[in-house]
Amino acid sequence: MYQFHLLLIFCAINLASSQSWYNGFYSTPAPERQCTQREATSFTLIVDSVPTWDYYYTTERLISRVTEAFPCGDRQYTFMKNVNSALSEYVFTTKDEFFNQIRSYDYYYDYYRQYDCNLSLLGSLKRALEISPAGTFILVLSGGSMLDYDNTELLNEVYNLLDEKQSQIFFMVTGYCDITLQRSLFNEIASQSFGQFLMVNRYSIQQALYGLDLLLAKPVNSSVRILNVNLNVSGGHREEFNITSLTYLLITTSGDVNVTFSDPTGNNVEFEKQQSYISGRSLLIKQPASGSWILDVISIGSISVKILGFTGLEFLGNCSNSECHPNATCEEFGGYQECTCKQGFVGDGSLCYDVDECADYWLHRCNNGYCQNSIGAYNCSCFYGFIYTQESGCIDIDECSSQYLNDCHPLGVCTNTYGGYMCRCPYGYYGDGRYCEINECQHTGRTYCPSHTDCTKSNGSFSCNDPCSNYTVLDENWRSTANKNDGYYRYYWNNYHCDNNLKGWYRFQGQSDQQIPEYCVESYSCGTHSPIWLNGSNPTIEEGIVNHTACASWYGNCCMWSFPISIRTCPGGFYVYKLEQTPFCNLAYCVEPNLRALNCSSTHCAPDEECRNVNGVSGCHCKHDSDINNGLESSIPANYTSPELVCGINQIKLSYSKCQLEKMGYDTSAIHLRDHSCTSFIERDEKSYVTIEMLPRSGYCGAQFQTNASHLTYINTVYLIPKSDGLIKRSEAHVNFYCAYPMNMEVSLWIAVTPLVSTVNFFVGGTGSYSAKMALFRYSDYSMPYEGTEVWLTTESMLYVGIMVEENKESNFALVMKNCYATPTSENWHPVKYYIIKNNCPNHNDPTISVAQNGVSLQGRFSLQVFTFIGSYNQVYLHCEIRLCDKTSETCNPECSGRRLGSKDDGAATKNLSLGPLRHKASAVLAEPQKAPAVLSSGRATTASLASLILTFYSFLMISE
The missing domain is CATH 3.40.50.410 (von Willebrand factor, type A domain)
Incomplete structure (x- = not known):
């Protein structure tokens, strides 16, 4: 100091x-x-x-x-x-x-x-x-x-x-x-x-x-107090005042206010001079005309406006402008009719010299730009993200005020910053804000991952990882609840440990397995100032991953700070915790011995397993006398194993017998797909399984797709890793597997990397949640969606619009497209609307509109010829108001014969979907693009029926050692 x-x-x-x-x-x-x-x-x-x-x-x-x-x-x-x-x-x-x-x-x-x-x-x-x-x-x-x-x-x-x-x-x-x-x-x-x-x-x-x-x-002893306005309003305000034989008006303002003056003829008056100070301005009007004047105020909050008038100045002194320097005047404010240099100059009036405003930071308004001096004035070149205004100089541009000033994704959230802006995706979406896609890990309408796995999102895909197989071990001795210091010199004790660098899944281990205590721990324990404990109970294995609250105690307050924590109880009785960075230092997690991991009383194993204590941790281990060949075909070689495969429209599930793999020498904790982040987890039912779950989506878990005229085939590979004794290793085995799906509107979206799609969730009481999607397709068979963030089309093109609802279970609902219309902007409330479907029925005045499906199933489809709006509009946005109709209690398929329209208001809850922009491009004679040639796969096939899909599983294709 x-x-x-x-x-x-x-x-x-x-x-x-x-x-x-x-x-x-x-x-x-x-x-x-x-x-x-x-x-x-x-x-x-x-x-x-x-x-x-x-x-x-x-x-x-x-x-x-x-x-x-x-x-x-x-x-x-x-x-x-x-x-x-x-x-x-x-x-x-x-x-x-x-x-x-x-x-x-x-x-x-x-x-x-x-x-x-x-x-x-x-x-x-x-x-x-x-x-x-x-x-x-x-x-x-x-x-x-x-x-x-x-x-x-x-x-x-x-x-x-x-x-x-x-x-x-x-x-x-x-x-x-x-x-x-x-x-x-x-x-x-x-x-x-x-x-x-x-x-x-x-x-x-x-x-x-x-x-x-x-x-x-200002001149002395010549002022007249004209107007004193103090307001606390938001909006406009008007004041009238009279002027008689005045030479100048001096106005001072404070607060967030804009003022304009109208003279007796109704014309707006320009200011002779104006200067800004913190939260205010001073303004000068020269030679105001006598009569009734109007002051218009636009303000926010508390403001004030004061007006002083000045008289008699024209009778003082004796000069003319011709006697003064060209940059001087004998009428300058405060000059008493002596030659006075104009603003931007100094001197005696006979000689005037330019002021370099750029040499003084506060004399110019280029606070966010470059200042260039000129004779009697200066010029501002604003930095990027700023724009020049006469009143305030270089001010920040609000890029978020218009979609044309930023490149945020249509679903993104734009936040203006000083000199720039930021884009972010809203909750439920993933990306950098300039590109946003659905974040399956935050999807409230369905659960994409099993309850015992943790969802990890990445570009174009996500993975479900079992934290019991993917964690970091923390084994610091200082975390023990027995590590306390209550002495006089505790501030000098080595208790500055801090967990502000932790992020991910962790397992606490020392001489034995450990857990976070489930009770309040007093301050200055566990090697830190503010110890963290679990405000809740550790879950059972069957509960999977649960969310609780972690509390940090400080000076008698057991929960001075709190933050979320996720917990998973793993086979063997140990716990893994998903930890986030602590908000600040010195906060750290406490541990104590995990008694559950030392005994088998609470460990639940499959029939082909038994509980044993190994290295101080109890867990489920395969029985030595397990009949690992139970249920296998006798023709399968002794060194070969096949998975069980379930091909679903929302999920593919691949499972191996855990004990069978271990008997053959494979490491059941290291099985993965082409994408190594897609790993297995242990599942216990009538026996123990090593299971991998995946989405039948493009690029998910490293998958490839093959398409032909009728089917889409998902192709991936599972890798089996032989156990190693730490000295040698053998090459991994891999098994290719396949799931075939009939090509339809929903399946075609899986192929697209970045489909132009709009999504909304339905929550129907007593029946669960549903996710609805609207997409644009190129062909009448709805087999190829448009991709990217916008679509360029000619007015000769046909556009095919499909809406589908993904259901959690069998239901009696049908999708009804109540109102579908186009607007020239992204706002669905825009007054300019062109209806395609209104009150459940198509617009019969447009012969190009065709509704192929509405109110029949959980899919809706319509098509029309592309158009543009008359005027200065260069884009089109589509909006659909949809609802779910219960087929057991109402008629869902609208009656639209001739010009008869459906119900104007059925009272059912609706949701809105929006897509765009569709932009117009010049017409051209274009041949319709050829669809991708069929790619046929070979191998021995077994077919099964699941949820009306034709599912094909090709197995035993290739084994390599």
Whole structure:
């Protein structure tokens, strides 16, 4: 800290000692002007608990800019400093004396003074009004301490002085001190004086002071107070006011507000000058016409608008524009009709020099871009992600406000950031936000993985892994509940262990198997400050993976922090835990001996197994006298084994006899498919099985597909790994297996890598959940879906739309397409709609529309010729409102003969699906693409029927050692 104070002192002294600090901001030094001194607006600065180095440098530059622009002004400079309730005041007639005073302070002491909140600001303000000339601009920089706010007598004296002196008070309060009670008084005093009250932080004071030039440059003793508006609204507000023979209007605003002025002729008036400060602006209107004016305000929250008018300035001085420099005028605001350099220039009016605004960060508005100086002005080139505005300079572009400004996926969520944006996929979808696909691991409508496996999502697929075979061992001794420290020097004890780097499945082991305790563990245990315990019970094997809450105890609170945890009880009685990073240090997981893993009382084995304790862990092991050949064909070679295969439309299940594989010397914990992440798990029923489950989806678990005109065939390989004694190994055996499915609308989606599809879930009370999908197809047999994020079509093309519902079980429902329509944007509520199906029936006015299936099964299909909307639209989106109809209690197939329409409102719950965009491309004579040639597979086949699908399993194709 001592070095930090020295650095502050060194920097401040160097700044203060610079005698020509402003020279670099002007292209050429300004000359001395010989002119008659005139009274100008005086300046009073009151500070209390704001460190001096936060404002003195910027205050000097504010005053120097104004006096350089109007060098003939005669002002009083007053500095008042309230420290420890002792008010110091200094009055000067020259700015140099004023500068020297605000530079002279004790830097080290001033650093600590910023925390003083026992000050009387109201008394300081009264004294400032007494010693300052009439019309003074009073700037108050304060932490907010106003202990005398309830002194009624003192407050009345302040109000009387405000009426007498007509001074303008500007409060800039950092809010370090509590101003809950004083806030209304700050606003009231500022409002009475036609000033402002602004909340700023220490680091924005400099920016705020750069917007006050017009307030300090205004003429003295010539103002008329016209309008004082204080609002707390969201939206528009209008005020009317009258003007008579005024030369200028000076407007000050604060808050989130935009203002426009209409003159008596109804025209909007341009501003002569405008400057911005923190949460506000000052605006200047020249030569306002007499009559009735209108102020229109668009605001959000609390705002204020003050208007001062100035009279008589045209009668002061004696000059004409022809006598002034080309970059000067004799009508400049505050110049009293003496030649005064225009904004962007300094000089005596006879000679004017350009100001280099780019050399001063706060003089330009290119805070998010590059500044280029020009004569009398500057230009901004904004950085990427920003756009230039006249009022605020380079401001952030909200890329999320329009789909054309970002490349997020249509299903993605766009979040605007400063200078950019982020894309993310919503819950239930996987990807980087620019591409999103269904995340089967977060699918609420169905369970894709068995309860004892953990779902892991990757691009284009997912895998179901048994954590009992895929975990990391943690064996640190310090995790034990017996490791405690309650002594005086516990902060120096080696208890800084932290688990903020854990993520995945873990098994705790030491000399024996261990588990997380199921009771509160006191602080400073288990080698950490805040030990973590399990707020729940470990599950049984049959329960599979369960979710519980982990709690971290701290200082008597058993659950100071909590977070989710997943647990699986494995065969053998040991536990594996899915852990997430702890929110911070020092939190770590506790362990204690797992008594369950040391005995067989709670271990459930299959009939071909027995429970034995091996290396301190009980588990199910194959019986030595198991009849491993039970149920096998006698023709199977002794070195060969075949799996049991079930080919389902939603899942393929492959199983081996666990004891049979072990007898043949295979490692039952290392079986996998082509994709090594697709591994096996142990399943126990009438005997023990090694099972792998997979989806019949393109690319899933390394699968390949072969198609012909009628069928789709799923092809994969299972690899059997021989056991190793640690010295030698033998090559793995592999078995190819196949499942064949008839080609239809749903199956064709499996082949597509990135089909253009929309998905929605139904939750029907008492019957379960259903997932509905809508996709676009190229051909009338619905055998090839469109892929990607958009479709380009000619208006000669036919479009085939299919909707299907995946059911969890046999049901009596049918899919009804109630309303299907097209819009020119992605919003399904867009007023421009072209109906394809309305009230369950097709649009008979369009002969290209054909509804092939509606209300018959869990599939719906329709087709139509592609079209474009009239107007400036270049895309089409499709929307369908669908419902599930119970065939046992209602008529689901709509009657649509002739022009008769179905029911207008059947009252059933509906869901919406949307797809697009479909974009128009120029017409061309194109031959219909040829479908993929048939690829025939060979081998001995066995056929079976499952859920009306033709399933073919080709086995015993190839065994290699």
